[in-house]
Amino acid sequence: MIQYSDWKKKYSDILMEFNYKEEKDNESAKILNSILESSNIIEKISKLIKNKTVFVIGSGPSLSRSISKLKNYKNSVKIAADSSLKPLVENGVVPDIIVTDLDGDRDTLEKITRTQSSIFVVHAHADNKTKLELAKNFKKCIGTTQAKPFGKIKNFGGFTDGDRGVFLASHFCAKKIILFGMDFGERIGKFSNTKRSERKIKLMKLKKGEFLLEWLSTFTRSELFTTSRPIKGFKKITYRELDITIT
Template sequence: MEFGLWEKYYKEILDDFGFSRPGDEASAKLLDEILSTEGCLTLDELGEIVGFSSKFIVFGAGPSLKEHVQLLKEDYDLKEYVLVAADGATTALIEERLSPDIIATDLDGNLDDILIANLRGANIVIHAHGDNIDKIASLTPYFTSVLGTTQAQPVGNLYNFGGFTDGDRALFLAVALGAEEIILAGMDFGDIVTKYSRPNLEKDLSEADEFKKKKLMYAEKFTQWIKDNESVNMINLLD
């Protein structure tokens, strides 16, 4: 999605959630400065790394995730797919002895597991927004093979492919990398959150608060946008 089109949705999100555009821009500027010093990937370089396939699996952190991982391990040759974990879904993959090729994160998942996956070869797509500027500052230098994204106007080394939550941004990233087929695993878009989505959750599952429900509504909306507007075969394992 081009930024000119995305900006319309972005303004709607800012108004709906009360987010600060200057805050998003400050976080993006900081991430760009860090990546300029530490080094980062371009989209073309990431494309070369994962260019072994045009088939992707995007793992969300919904309640169906573990069931879908088991199904995929039993019925699919996962070597044929680029595996993309949306933030906290990384933990479930590590539990199942799988290593994602890409992790899309705003750094609020289980950071130990994301670091482990990075050490095992996962490329990290770090997303800057106004609420995670402290984590951008303190955590970004620990990762290697990083591509930076923003939900505001792209600056410097950063990209904006469209999307709002880690899950639907991972889908837009897959499209940008030339995906022809995307399987959605653990992408429930429902009212239940998991320990993978919220690492501090006391139980495995809990009802989402109104803020999270609204975010999931946007995630589902943008997923449908991809189905309607991009030349990609999208398969949701929930269907």
């Protein structure tokens, strides 16, 4: 479990590297805190994850190959970055937890809100203030920030939706964490809907996400695996090895 004092140095590096402003992140977090209602969702997340094998799903190039495999594991706990949500839902894979800064496909988010029981972990940062009202529609929702947590706003660590999902699973003591569609390479997955003008910054974010997962691997108590591109500290496994790994 990460203490904010340990995370603060990583956050300071993120602010400097990406020219972000902590006060802007805090402004956004305050808005989200005012929107969210008090709830017992944290307890539900803990019960869902603790001592379980958890799949964390991103929208990297390997996601296309992963979906058919994920469909075979209907009862496995799944945490998804919101950019992976549309192709997952279209193929009948509904995550238990959705980690989102509300940049994903809005129609899919609203569809799940109307018909499913997924838990939303909504992240507040400087650039999504105008989107935070959408959180009012989520029946099961908690809020997160990169900055210092307060009130109803938590900080489990992580930077992009994908690696925040891994930090979340680790925080709540998953027994094993297995990555799908999280490639962190020089290619951007087609499901991320990244504009050409945003490609450079997207690759920078992916690199930072990978760096943070490598850091997490040095102290987490969860066993770490990936079916995607190799990551330092994560054991690379094939789809054929999934059944063995899950047990």
